[in-house]
Amino acid sequence: xxxxxxxxxxxxxxxxxxxxxxxxxxxxxxxxxxxxxxxxxxxxxxxxxxxxxxxxxxxxxxxxxxxxxxxxxxxxxxxxxxxxxxxxxxxxxxxxxxxxxxxxxxxxxxxxxxxxxxxxxxxxxxxxxxxxxxxxxxxxxxxxxxxxxxxxxxxxxxxxxxxxxxxxxxxxxxxxxxxxxxxxxxxxxxxxxxxxxxxxxxxxxxxxxxxxxxxxxxxxxxxxxxxxxxxxxxxxxxxxxxxxxxxxxxxxxxxxxxxxxxxxxxxxxxxxxxxxxxxxxxxxxxxxxxxxxxxxxxxxxxxxxxxxxxxxxxxxxxxxxxxxxxxxxxxxxxxxxxxxxxxxxx
Amino acid sequence: xxxxxxxxxxxxxxxxxxxxxxxxxxxxxxxxxxxxxxxxxxxxxxxxxxxxxxxxxxxxxxxxxxxxxxxxxxxxxxxxxxxxxxxxxxxxxxxxxxxxxxxxxxxxxxxxxxxxxxxxxxxxxxxxxxxxxxxxxxxxxxxxxxxxxxxxxxxxxxxxxxxxxxxxxxxxxxxxxxxxxxxxxxxxxxxxxxxxxxxxxxxxxxxxxxxxxxxxxxxxxxxxxxxxxxxxxxxxxxxxxxxxxxxxxxxxxxxxxxxxxxxxxxxxxxxxxxxxxxxxxxxxxxxxxxxxxxxxxxxxxxxxxxxxxxxxxxxxxxxxxxxxxxxxxxxxxxxxxxxxxxxxxx
Numbered sequence: 201x202x203x204x205x206x207x208x209x210x211x212x213x214x215x216x217x218x219x220x221x222x223x224x225x226x227x228x229x230x231x232x233x234x235x236x237x238x239x240x241x242x243x244x245x246x247x248x249x250x251x252x253x254x255x256x257x258x259x260x261x262x263x264x265x266x267x268x269x270x271x272x273x274x275x276x277x278x279x280x281x282x283x284x285x286x287x288x289x290x291x292x293x294x295x296x297x298x299x300x301x302x303x304x305x306x307x308x309x310x311x312x313x314x315x316x317x318x319x320x321x322x323x324x325x326x327x328x329x330x331x332x333x334x335x336x337x338x339x340x341x342x343x344x345x346x347x348x349x350x351x352x353x354x355x356x357x358x359x360x361x362x363x364x365x366x367x368x369x370x371x372x373x374x375x376x377x378x379x380x381x382x383x384x385x386x387x388x389x390x391x392x393x394x395x396x397x398x399x400x401x402x403x404x405x406x407x408x409x410x411x412x413x414x415x416x417x418x419x420x421x422x423x424x425x426x427x428x429x430x431x432x433x434x435x436x437x438x439x440x441x442x443x444x445x446x447x448x449x450x451x452x453x454x455x456x457x458x459x460x461x462x463x464x465x466x467x468x469x470x471x472x473x474x475x476x477x478x479x480x481x482x483x484x485x486x487x488x489x490x491x492x493x494x495x496x497x498x499x500x501x502x503x504x505x506x507x508x509x510x511x512x513x514x515x516x517x518x519x520x521x522x523x524x525x526x527x528x529x530x531x532x533x534x535x536x537x538x539x540x541x542x543x544x545x546x
Numbered sequence: 547x548x549x550x551x552x553x554x555x556x557x558x559x560x561x562x563x564x565x566x567x568x569x570x571x572x573x574x575x576x577x578x579x580x581x582x583x584x585x586x587x588x589x590x591x592x593x594x595x596x597x598x599x600x601x602x603x604x605x606x607x608x609x610x611x612x613x614x615x616x617x618x619x620x621x622x623x624x625x626x627x628x629x630x631x632x633x634x635x636x637x638x639x640x641x642x643x644x645x646x647x648x649x650x651x652x653x654x655x656x657x658x659x660x661x662x663x664x665x666x667x668x669x670x671x672x673x674x675x676x677x678x679x680x681x682x683x684x685x686x687x688x689x690x691x692x693x694x695x696x697x698x699x700x701x702x703x704x705x706x707x708x709x710x711x712x713x714x715x716x717x718x719x720x721x722x723x724x725x726x727x728x729x730x731x732x733x734x735x736x737x738x739x740x741x742x743x744x745x746x747x748x749x750x751x752x753x754x755x756x757x758x759x760x761x762x763x764x765x766x767x768x769x770x771x772x773x774x775x776x777x778x779x780x781x782x783x784x785x786x787x788x789x790x791x792x793x794x795x796x797x798x799x800x801x802x803x804x805x806x807x808x809x810x811x812x813x814x815x816x817x818x819x820x821x822x823x824x825x826x827x828x829x830x831x832x833x834x835x836x837x838x839x840x841x842x843x844x845x846x847x848x849x850x851x852x853x854x855x856x857x858x859x860x861x862x863x864x865x866x867x868x869x870x871x872x873x874x875x876x877x878x879x880x881x882x883x884x885x886x887x888x889x890x891x892x
Binding site: 218236237240241242243244245246247248249250251252253254255256257258259261262263264265287288290291293297299301302303332333334335337338339340341342344346348349350351355358360361362436437438445449453540 | 564582583586587588589590591592593594595596597598599600601602603604605607608609610611633634636637639643645647648649678679680681683684685686687688690692694695696697701704706707708782783784791795799886
């Protein structure tokens with residue numbers, strides 16, 4: 201699918217850089233009020249009308265962050281956008297624009313990049329963000345994607361990592377660990393396929409886990425929900441690098457401790473089944489797996505009635521004094537200090 | 547210098563991603579009024595107070611955009627920032643913030659990244675821009691740098707590629723072609739060094755050309771100068787991809803033609819000497835060389851007295867009707883249609 205073995209496919213050299221950008225972005229239109237102009241000049245022109253602007257950026261490298269042997273390019277384009285939007289939502293802001301730069305080697309035909317941009321375009325449409333700029337160049341090996349996301353919020357609503365206070369409740373959106381188990385399943389299928397290319401895998405029972413890995417959705421709904429519930433979180437972070445590591449960031453930057461309850465961790469039944477099948481401890485995976493594009497935040501205890509029973513939110517712990525440390529409280533009521541076993545790429 | 551052969555150097559694996567970002571960015575402070583917070587949260591928070599914001603992004607890939615066998619890492623960091631600021635200045639805006647993402651393989655020790663960030667830091671200080679975010683990750687091979695630059699301007703001063711009108715004058719800053727000849731000299735020295743590693747090169751006569759290649763300066767001064775002279779350019783572009791190709795962009799987007807005068811091209815004497823030495827046609831190099839971080843713009847003829855005699859600016863042509871095409875008028879008074887021979891990376 202990726203390798204340009206098909207003579208009907210269009211080599212990138214046929215287009216050149218400017219024609220390529222034009223070709224890939226021509227179907228994108230801009231719709232945000234804050235977007236004056238998009239792709240096509242030295243820079244995009246935006247106007248945020250006195251609101252605060254948030255900016256976040258991420259770099260995705262083939263062979264490090266994704267494996268094209270099982271990640272469809274359209275899904276990859278979609279996910280590259282999600283990774284960045286999630287950081288904007290983690291500021292309690294609304295995402296408005298992205299820029300996308302890609303570097304590709306000559307093994308990619310034009311049609312492969314069209315797939316990638318189809319995914320980027322779907323993400324832009326679904327999440328109501330405008331593609332306003334980027335760069336397209338060649339690489340000596342593989343595919344590199346760099347996305348920068350911009351968003352807006354009223355200054356008083358922006359939520360940092362540093363605002364948690366003692367007795368605040370620790371809350372997370374969605375469930376956790378599934379993206380990591382989705383990756384384990386894809387890696388296993390890749391190994392099976394290598395050994396026997398005629399093997400027909402039945403992945404239906406793993407649909408949820410694989411989707412969490414290949415086509416994650418950023419939590420655009422959470423800032424909107426919190427605003428509707430009139431809850432101003434005291435601190436917030438995206439947990440894509442692993443719950444344990446991200447909780448430590450909040451605690452360090454807020455100068456607080458935290459008790460996180462093992463029994464409260466929101467785990468999907470499919471995730472629990474997969475952990476049993478792979479003989480992995482579900483709590484360890486939930487704490488350190490990563491790639492769940494969920495939000496972790498703290499709220500004042502007084503706000504608890506507003507979020508109680510909401511199916512999108514789970515209270516998983518509470519904030520303590522810094523001297524108490526950051527601990528997992530196990531089902532057996534033992535306290536184990538948490539360590540950052542989040543994603544460490546070197 | 548780059549390869550991690552020295553056991554005293556610090557492997558990146560000793561730090562991990564978060565400690566690495568913290569280490570590399572700890573000496574950076576933010577000073578722009580529009581920067582609320584910089585590195586250290588899910589996203590940076592900015593406020594442009596009702597001014598227009600411009601956003602530009604570029605990706606630099608080892609082996610495509612730079613060769614570490616003769617580009618010092620500090621210079622590379624500096625240049626990576628210049629490449630992006632130049633796009634902001636080309637909108638007639640003031641650059642205010644950058645984000646920098648890097649991907650590196652394990653062959654780079656910590657000390658190499660410190661050099662790279664020293665160059666980024668020097669650029670930030672010299673150009674008064676704040677580093678407000680980024681991403682650091684591993685790559686399977688080589689060094690990748692992605693920079694996004696933000697800037698501000700009053701909406702009415704922002705200058706697009708599309709505003710040129712018939713009879714406008716075509717103006718450029720600085721001189722042209724030198725960066726390309728600097729690259730030729732560096733490539734020649736690399737070949738000489740490979741053949742005889744004991745050869746001691748004398749590059750003093752090429753200082754200007756090599757500096758134009760290795761340590762270019764973006765034209766921060768030009769928007770300020772034009773503002774002081776009360777000249778509002780009708781269109782503007784950065785010519786780093788080659789004068790010929792960039793002029794074609796202006797003409798296409800403005801729906802005009804242009805006559806560019808060969809005899810008016812601003813060429814440095816060191817550039818002319820080097821073209822003779824390498825037996826290259828100086829006009830061809832000036833038109834297609836690229837990597838000169840100068841600005842090309844058009845002004846109303848009525849503004850000519852305001853810029854006349856300014857040593858930073860040269861009138862190199864005038865805008866015509868679209869039906870006349872885009873031409874080089876040679877010293878022999880022949881008209882030759884210009885073609886895009888600018889940088890084509892595939």
